[in-house]
Amino acid sequence: MDVHTKKQRSYNMSRIRNRDTKPEIMFRKFIWAKGIRGYRTNAKLKGRPDLYFLAKKVAVFIDGCFWHQCPDCFKAPKTNKKFWREKIHQNINRDLKTDISLKKQGINPIRFWEHQVKKEPEECYKELLQRIS
Numbered sequence: 001m002d003v004h005t006k007k008q009r010s011y012n013m014s015r016i017r018n019r020d021t022k023p024e025i026m027f028r029k030f031i032w033a034k035g036i037r038g039y040r041t042n043a044k045l046k047g048r049p050d051l052y053f054l055a056k057k058v059a060v061f062i063d064g065c066f067w068h069q070c071p072d073c074f075k076a077p078k079t080n081k082k083f084w085r086e087k088i089h090q091n092i093n094r095d096l097k098t099d100i101s102l103k104k105q106g107i108n109p110i111r112f113w114e115h116q117v118k119k120e121p122e123e124c125y126k127e128l129l130q131r132i133s
């Protein structure tokens with residue numbers, strides 16, 4: 001077993017993970033600068049929301065445009081089509097179930113697309129503000 005290769009691989013994987021969480025971190029910084037407080041980032045709720053405003057019972061999800069099939073940016077992969085289609089449909093179904101289950105608990109879910117957070121953070125912030133005010 002080549003330890004070095006293994007290390008390198010886990011380094012690469014952590015880089016990929018970091019890239020995946022970037023919109024969420026960006027948005028957190030953005031709303032923090034606007035003075036938004038009172039949320040948790042690791043709330044143990046269904047669907048593991050990116051932000052959870054405990055007092056307001058608002059759960060914020062930032063959905064990856066690929067993984068959740070954004071109508072604006074999603075492009076189906078050219079290879080392993082069946083695999084990806086099933087995988088992404090599972091995600092979408094899980095999102096729907098998550099929203100229903102949260103609403104049953106009196107929690108209000110908000111979903112932003114990754115591209116919205118990247119391109120229009122101000123709009124996302126305004127929408128969030130309305131929901132938590």
Ligand SMILES: [Zn+2]
Pocket residue numbers: 065070071072073074113114115116
């Ligand atoms: Zn998108």
